[in-house]
Amino acid sequence: MIIFLTGHRKSGTTLLLRLFDNHPDVDVYPTDLTLFYNYFPYYTSNYDNKKLLIEKILSVINQTLNKFFLSQNLVHDKKIKSLNIQLKKNLKDVNLKSKKEVFQKILDHWENLKGRKLKKIIVIKETSQSIYFDEYLKIFKNMKMVNIVRDPRDNYASIKSGQKKYYSKLNIDYLQNLASTLFRSRQDLLSTFYNRNHKKFTFITYEDLVTNKRKVMKQLCCFLGIKFYNTLLIPSLGKYKYYGNNFNHKINGISNKNKNNWKKRITNEEKNIIEFYLSDVMKIFNYKSSKNFIKIKKDYSKFNDEINSRYFFRDSFK
Secondary structure (H helix, E strand, O other): OEEEEEEOOOOOHHHHHHHOOOOOOEEEEEEEOOHHHHHOOHHHHHOOOHHHHHHHHHHHHHHOHHHHHHHOOOOOHHHHHHHHHHHHHHHOOOOOOOHHHHHHHHHHHHHHHHOOOOOOEEEEEOOOOHHHHHHHHHHOOOEEEEEEEOOHHHHHHHHHOOOOOOHHHHOOOHHHHHHHHHHHHHHHHHHHHHHOOOOOEEEEEHHHHHHOHHHHHHHHHHHHOOOOOHHHHOOEEOOEEOOOOOOOOOOOOOOOOOOOOHHHOOOHHHHHHHHHHHHHHHHHOOOOOOOOHHHHHHHHHHHHHHHHHHHHOOOOOO
């Protein structure tokens, strides 16, 4: 069985992945899969050059899965190079625009890195995939999906905290990050709502996870049909403790410090912009918003001017 863990970035997906790390009955893909988010659909839609597509896949794997195994001293560099040659050869024989076929070759590569057969249950993390749930049901017959939801204001606050240290180095500015949060959060919350009643889909909230971890993890085990162990309460990364991916400090275990902490981390204007765009879907998940509609509209209109000027405006009277 394939278990997909997903959700908007900085919503707790990595924490959830790390909690499954030491479960004896599952194999946890140690990093973000990244392929369904990075390789599909941009490269598969815009390029037909097989060599280029293979190189992109290898680039992703080198920077994620291979890098993890090297950092943990689990394999030697020579083995990585040898397995990369084999992966490259194997990819030549598949449809590089097929999620199922490419995914299977990556699983084979992962299995070769581990030096043993994968367990019958594998856990895969990939950002913002709940919108593709129906597609995955057709591709992967034996799969389940868990989506983690977080208050969009806290979600954005976490993203904003990495603006200078991380996102600016990727040439992603403040306006892009805020706009991306609005668009992708709405997508994630709505798709969660649409999928919520399917027997192979469930969701949890970040807030519940960090305040009642035992209850939430037991509920997930019941949904997934796996046994609950106390190891599910302690995040780990391979053979080491996991200290979170917070941009500013290490987190020991599970912390609720940033639950509902957005008031201290984002401006009132940012809060109003988020609520203007997301208040209706926030309400579904019991995230309360302000009733000051006049101020909310005013702040969003200023934001809309910036977005429109940068991305949508075209002078028709030149």
